[in-house]
Amino acid sequence: MRELIRAALVIARRDYTASVFSKTFLAFLIFPLVPLLIGGMFGRMGSEIDRKATHPTVAVIAPADDAALIGAARSRLAARMGDQALPDLRLIAPVRDISAQTNALLADTHENVVAVARGPLDAPALAGPRAAIFATQHDVALIYDTARADRAFAAAGIARPAPTELQTIVVEQAAGNDSSARMLTARLGQLILMFLTMMLAGMLLSNLIEEKSNKVIEVLAAAVPVDGIFLGKLLAMLAMSLTGIAVWGTIAVATIAIFYPGMATALPPPATGWPAFVVLGVVYFIGCFLLLGSLFLGVGGLASTARAVQTLSMPVTMGQLGVVAFASSAVGDPYGKVAMGASIFPWSSPFAMLARAAEAPEIWPHLLAIGWQAIWIALIIRASSRLFRISVLKSGKPFRWTFWRKPAARAAMSGSSAQA
Amino acid sequence: MTEYAIEAHRLIKTFNGTLAVRGIDLAVPAGSIFGVLGPNGAGKTTTLRMLLGIIDPDEGHRTLLGHSQPLRAAREVGYLPEERGLYPAMHARDAIAFMGALRGLPLKTGRTRADDLLARYELGHVAARPIRTLSKGMAQTVQLLGTLVHRPRLIVLDEPFSGLDALNQTRLEAMIREQAANGVTILFSTHVIAHAERLCERIAIIAKGRVRFEGAVEEARNRLRPRVRLGTRESDGAWRSALPADAVIERGAWSFELPDSGVEPLLKALIAGGAGIDTLSIERPGLHDAFVAIAGEAAAAQMDRPQEELAA
Numbered sequence: 001m002r003e004l005i006r007a008a009l010v011i012a013r014r015d016y017t018a019s020v021f022s023k024t025f026l027a028f029l030i031f032p033l034v035p036l037l038i039g040g041m042f043g044r045m046g047s048e049i050d051r052k053a054t055h056p057t058v059a060v061i062a063p064a065d066d067a068a069l070i071g072a073a074r075s076r077l078a079a080r081m082g083d084q085a086l087p088d089l090r091l092i093a094p095v096r097d098i099s100a101q102t103n104a105l106l107a108d109t110h111e112n113v114v115a116v117a118r119g120p121l122d123a124p125a126l127a128g129p130r131a132a133i134f135a136t137q138h139d140v141a142l143i144y145d146t147a148r149a150d151r152a153f154a155a156a157g158i159a160r161p162a163p164t165e166l167q168t169i170v171v172e173q174a175a176g177n178d179s180s181a182r183m184l185t186a187r188l189g190q191l192i193l194m195f196l197t198m199m200l201a202g203m204l205l206s207n208l209i210e211e212k213s214n215k216v217i218e219v220l221a222a223a224v225p226v227d228g229i230f231l232g233k234l235l236a237m238l239a240m241s242l243t244g245i246a247v248w249g250t251i252a253v254a255t256i257a258i259f260y261p262g263m264a265t266a267l268p269p270p271a272t273g274w275p276a277f278v279v280l281g282v283v284y285f286i287g288c289f290l291l292l293g294s295l296f297l298g299v300g301g302l303a304s305t306a307r308a309v310q311t312l313s314m315p316v317t318m319g320q321l322g323v324v325a326f327a328s329s330a331v332g333d334p335y336g337k338v339a340m341g342a343s344i345f346p347w348s349s350p351f352a353m354l355a356r357a358a359e360a361p362e363i364w365p366h367l368l369a370i371g372w373q374a375i376w377i378a379l380i381i382r383a384s385s386r387l388f389r390i391s392v393l394k395s396g397k398p399f400r401w402t403f404w405r406k407p408a409a410r411a412a413m414s415g416s417s418a419q420a
Numbered sequence: 421m422t423e424y425a426i427e428a429h430r431l432i433k434t435f436n437g438t439l440a441v442r443g444i445d446l447a448v449p450a451g452s453i454f455g456v457l458g459p460n461g462a463g464k465t466t467t468l469r470m471l472l473g474i475i476d477p478d479e480g481h482r483t484l485l486g487h488s489q490p491l492r493a494a495r496e497v498g499y500l501p502e503e504r505g506l507y508p509a510m511h512a513r514d515a516i517a518f519m520g521a522l523r524g525l526p527l528k529t530g531r532t533r534a535d536d537l538l539a540r541y542e543l544g545h546v547a548a549r550p551i552r553t554l555s556k557g558m559a560q561t562v563q564l565l566g567t568l569v570h571r572p573r574l575i576v577l578d579e580p581f582s583g584l585d586a587l588n589q590t591r592l593e594a595m596i597r598e599q600a601a602n603g604v605t606i607l608f609s610t611h612v613i614a615h616a617e618r619l620c621e622r623i624a625i626i627a628k629g630r631v632r633f634e635g636a637v638e639e640a641r642n643r644l645r646p647r648v649r650l651g652t653r654e655s656d657g658a659w660r661s662a663l664p665a666d667a668v669i670e671r672g673a674w675s676f677e678l679p680d681s682g683v684e685p686l687l688k689a690l691i692a693g694g695a696g697i698d699t700l701s702i703e704r705p706g707l708h709d710a711f712v713a714i715a716g717e718a719a720a721a722q723m724d725r726p727q728e729e730l731a732a
Binding site: 006007018220221223224225389 | 523
């Protein structure tokens, strides 16, 4: 066992340094960020366009005194309701022909106003297309109401009451709506886990193909057990993946901290708490990666070309999607039968348990699940390496569907083959 | 009592229902240079791979440096496979050190030894160059040095001379002799009988998955009687009746096996018959002749053909 681990570490170290200190690794780090950056960029542009589209501007034709009152009223309301909740106002002094001025404003593509408010403060009118009136009339009326109230207070010589100070009371205990918030955390965790695992475990396949084409596999197999080769390759890819995740994670945290500072506090906290959830997330990623990676390595052993890899990995990928769907169906009921089944089935176990970490506070089931997953990882590595010995090194006895035959019949068969 | 580095008993290996190796017995004395000869497809590589534990035999058993599980002896074994394999992006020094590390040598020590070995074999200037930039011969030498770096007790080389030019072949022969002089056991398979003849103390001739001969090179050659080559001035006469029945004319001279009675009675009869002896030589058969006699004409013809031709 010690020799196996030593050999695995030698291979892992070689693979890791060869991968990380290569130009392709830089591409590997950057490429997943490109769609996010493009998405983010277009997202911001889209939201700006959306803001312009959904945040209309209303022109207000009013004398200077009224305009000052209307402008102050909008500012006061925006401070309480948010700027987005009210239309932007363009305060314009009236000219002689107000109807012509109104038409000119509505026709001016540069001004881009959707409606025009005019008339005295006590009897205003709103002109514009039907849809614009429908969208802005209540907001405009509210602004005018506030302006009139201000004018009335001023006329009476009464100071306007100070804004209400609302006292807030935060309770520790999660209320009913926390449950749906944690479901969101659970699903988000599963989604990230699936994305990372599938993207990174797939790389193992091409790595093994490269090894076979280099003919290095013969040198390795003569020096160390095939189990050691498999374990070494898995560990190298895992270390490489964790390096990538660390880089992407740092970029993500920095981006959130700089550009979306409120987002971190807006995320619903998981039942186990953030520190335990993050640690479990890393552990379940490792488990998930090793479970899927060892399976991919076995498949990679059967393939000799990139095309064969694609053909063979397709069922594995489809199966993995099914497994994620299975684990995802358990979200919302962490103590239910589906959740239990998903936690026991090895390939869905990391997904189901990560969701559980978001929804249920107990830690001991996680220790049990991690041990269970470790057993399966060892079994799959052994099975995959045996498959590899049979398919690539042409060694070991091929699996036969004759295990049900009587011993005497099997003995007769082996005797005849030896004589051949 | 002879100590054996490798012992194999009744090794059998089948690939997809075809018997590749049909019960091979082998005993390689420790400290010897042992050659495995045979034509393509004879089962040499399969035998070596079974001996090293890369593949398991279907039947039979083997011990490598006293271990019945060959990988347990991996730290004391060096192996150069027939299909050379190195990581193209790896530097020559690191490639050698990595091969040592696979067999238990610390990487740091491996790098130091790699530099020494490369310098000794006049490749010091390529130590920091990636393998992909080296010539085929250089890369092969680097891999060979990788089999030596951890100072093994047994070195197994599968067709080590293939792909090397004459100069590098001579260097490799010197390297093998040097290792053997240090007490290292060398087992190599070869296509070229001349290498085995020059290097080996003992050989095994394998054909069609079986060992047809195992023993000393001299022993193989002694299996054939020496041949007499006789040149006469007269083309015919009474002396012809003194020639053995197997006498044939080859390249303008009579050729036949040395008779049991020796050369003296024959000479007397030829002189008495008026043959007019021009030249007479007694030639010991070479390993090639022994190989022909043991493995058969077809196998020998295959051995004599260049490997590229066989591959085509």
